[in-house]
Amino acid sequence: MLVLLKTIREAIAHWWSEFTLQTRLMAAATLIVSLLMSGLTFWAVNTIQEDARLNDTRFGRDLGILLATNVSPLIAENNLSEVARFSERFFENTSSVRYMLYADKEGKIFFGLPFWQSEVQNSLTIERRIQLPPDYASNTELPMIRQHRTPNGEVTDVFVPLTQKGKNLGVLAIGINPNPTVVTSSHLTRDVTIAVFVSIWVMVILGGVINALTITQPIKELVVGVKNIAAGNFKQRIDLPLGGELGELISSFNEMAERLESYEEQNIEELTAEKAKLETLVSTIADGAVLLDTNLQVILVNPTAKRIFGWENSNSNVVGDNVLYHLPQEVTSELTRPLYQMAKDEGDKEGAHFRVTLNQPTNRTVRILLTTVLDQYRESVKGIAMTVQDITREVELNEAKSHFISNVSHELRTPLFNIKSFIETLHEYGEDLNEEQRKEFLETANNETDRLTRLVNDVLELSRLESSCRIYHFEALDIVQPIEQTLRTYQLNAKDKGIELIQEVEPDLPPVLGHYDLLLQVFANLVGNALKFTSSGGKVAIRAYLLNTEENSHTHNQTPQVRIEVSDTGIGIAQEDQDAIFERFFRVENRVHTLEGTGLGLSIVRNIIEKHHTTVHLVSEVGVGTTFWFNLAVFQHKEEVTTEKVPVLPESSELENSTTASLL
Numbered sequence: 001m002l003v004l005l006k007t008i009r010e011a012i013a014h015w016w017s018e019f020t021l022q023t024r025l026m027a028a029a030t031l032i033v034s035l036l037m038s039g040l041t042f043w044a045v046n047t048i049q050e051d052a053r054l055n056d057t058r059f060g061r062d063l064g065i066l067l068a069t070n071v072s073p074l075i076a077e078n079n080l081s082e083v084a085r086f087s088e089r090f091f092e093n094t095s096s097v098r099y100m101l102y103a104d105k106e107g108k109i110f111f112g113l114p115f116w117q118s119e120v121q122n123s124l125t126i127e128r129r130i131q132l133p134p135d136y137a138s139n140t141e142l143p144m145i146r147q148h149r150t151p152n153g154e155v156t157d158v159f160v161p162l163t164q165k166g167k168n169l170g171v172l173a174i175g176i177n178p179n180p181t182v183v184t185s186s187h188l189t190r191d192v193t194i195a196v197f198v199s200i201w202v203m204v205i206l207g208g209v210i211n212a213l214t215i216t217q218p219i220k221e222l223v224v225g226v227k228n229i230a231a232g233n234f235k236q237r238i239d240l241p242l243g244g245e246l247g248e249l250i251s252s253f254n255e256m257a258e259r260l261e262s263y264e265e266q267n268i269e270e271l272t273a274e275k276a277k278l279e280t281l282v283s284t285i286a287d288g289a290v291l292l293d294t295n296l297q298v299i300l301v302n303p304t305a306k307r308i309f310g311w312e313n314s315n316s317n318v319v320g321d322n323v324l325y326h327l328p329q330e331v332t333s334e335l336t337r338p339l340y341q342m343a344k345d346e347g348d349k350e351g352a353h354f355r356v357t358l359n360q361p362t363n364r365t366v367r368i369l370l371t372t373v374l375d376q377y378r379e380s381v382k383g384i385a386m387t388v389q390d391i392t393r394e395v396e397l398n399e400a401k402s403h404f405i406s407n408v409s410h411e412l413r414t415p416l417f418n419i420k421s422f423i424e425t426l427h428e429y430g431e432d433l434n435e436e437q438r439k440e441f442l443e444t445a446n447n448e449t450d451r452l453t454r455l456v457n458d459v460l461e462l463s464r465l466e467s468s469c470r471i472y473h474f475e476a477l478d479i480v481q482p483i484e485q486t487l488r489t490y491q492l493n494a495k496d497k498g499i500e501l502i503q504e505v506e507p508d509l510p511p512v513l514g515h516y517d518l519l520l521q522v523f524a525n526l527v528g529n530a531l532k533f534t535s536s537g538g539k540v541a542i543r544a545y546l547l548n549t550e551e552n553s554h555t556h557n558q559t560p561q562v563r564i565e566v567s568d569t570g571i572g573i574a575q576e577d578q579d580a581i582f583e584r585f586f587r588v589e590n591r592v593h594t595l596e597g598t599g600l601g602l603s604i605v606r607n608i609i610e611k612h613h614t615t616v617h618l619v620s621e622v623g624v625g626t627t628f629w630f631n632l633a634v635f636q637h638k639e640e641v642t643t644e645k646v647p648v649l650p651e652s653s654e655l656e657n658s659t660t661a662s663l664l
Helices: 002-017 021-076 079-093 134-139 179-230 244-284 303-309 329-343 393-432 433-465 480-497 516-532 547-552 603-609 652-658
Strands: 097-103 108-115 144-150 154-165 167-176 288-292 297-300 353-358 364-374 381-390 475-477 500-505 512-514 539-546 562-568 617-621 625-632
Touching: 021 079, 021 097, 021 144, 021 167, 021 179, 079 108, 079 134, 097 134, 108 244, 134 617, 144 562, 179 244, 288 303, 288 617, 303 381, 329 353, 329 364, 329 381, 393 433, 393 625, 512 516, 512 625, 516 539, 516 562
Parallel strands: 500 539
Antiparallel strands: 097 108, 097 167, 144 154, 154 167, 288 297, 288 381, 353 364, 364 381, 475 512, 539 562, 562 625, 617 625
16 A cells, blocks of 8 residues: 555656646646635635524524513413414424423423423333523523534524513423525535535646646657757657647657758768868978867877978877977977967967977978967957978078078179279270280180179079970980080190090990980080099090990889980099089088089089989099989980989999999
């Protein structure tokens, strides 16, 4: 039984918890109103019943007094027969009297209606008495009234003293039935009130059940569904068999969820595609890119940034970590404060840039640009974009340009000063000079002018070669011709310096694909440099030979190739200078401080050779000599331009055995 009560109590509690606050308040308000109305109704019923009782009391008292007045003289005369006849007529004619009893002053009943029977005087005779209050004898002139319930209903008892000429003869007891109309009305009112109260609560309970099943539950399902939709769960559906407005609402909700799910799938596909495009774009840009959130954690980093900061071989993935934990020390010390200021929206929203020299993993100079990523309203910071530019080449070029400007300024100033000096001397003292002196001054001015012309021509030639607007046409070329022309040009210069010029050209070489004037300039620069850096008694050689099948296979090129070499027995080039020898404005005399030059000759050579889709190389040893060499493709009758493949060169040790050693 206790388990059943507990189960019922739990069920009621669960059922009550399903109601919304509004429903509970309505139920409480209904209870209060129903209780109030029921209380007022019962109060009205009780008031009516009290009035009815009061009327019954007054009626009984008046009726008792009237009857007592009529029978008192008969009782005083002891005319009981007449008392009996009068009482019977009175009882029969008065429907509201239930009983009539006559008792003497000791309370012994001597006559009564309707249950009176003649007494038989024997030893078994039962005496009937009326139990009166102890103080009734002191108030014999006033009737006593009471009401009590009997199995046949409520009765109003009226006790009227019987007196005659001040003498107490006994008491008359009359039982008065209540007014049947009033009783019926009060009972009907009570029953209707109870019925209304019960009906109200039945309706409240039924309404609560219907509300829970048809309104509250669907609304709660809708609330849960809306919360799931707001949380991003667009697969949420509501399956309740309802009609009407709630059914339409549920149907519309399911349709909305389906559309949102479809839009989400489309948006995910588009966002995935856009993200892939963005990542591809970021990964292919030349500059390093690092995207940070407001906690300075790395969200995205491209391969260029990994290479610059040495993160390629890092065991830990930098994405998701604080960027300051992985940056080089030089960068960390420079960027820590600006990054935290920008993340807290305390710095300049336009960004900042820094120039840092890195020692690890390699020596390089970088420019770092910090830019805040703002929201669509450009009010709050959502992240920081870090752009890393490797400006090592730029720094080197600026340094080289500074050296070049210094060198060219010196080279220009010296001949200009000489020209000006000799011309001023001729102008002012020409008449005092003899013919031989004037001729010597003019020859010196002419040589200095040629020197200026060469300097300007070198600068213009390099600019022309590096310009992408110039198109060169290549054709079949006998390589012997530019070699012989170069040797003829420098024959006298070599003889003056006591240097032997050697030509070693393999007979019957096939024509190569090239540009005559450009190759002639290459030979002129290489031979000129060789003569300049070779002492008297040395040798300068130009070789040309066809690579055999095995040597050509080393180049991974199926087209036959001719190798060109320019060797000397000069001062050689130090190993630390060999990587920079082809750079613009670089001069070996920057190291040895001996010979003049603009530092543009070998840069011109490299550009011309690259125009021929090949590469120039060198092998050098200080105090032994230097060999420059490159390969040219043999002309093929079916092709008009050279192939795009860049040949792979043989090992330097092989070249040393075949070139430098032969000069010695």
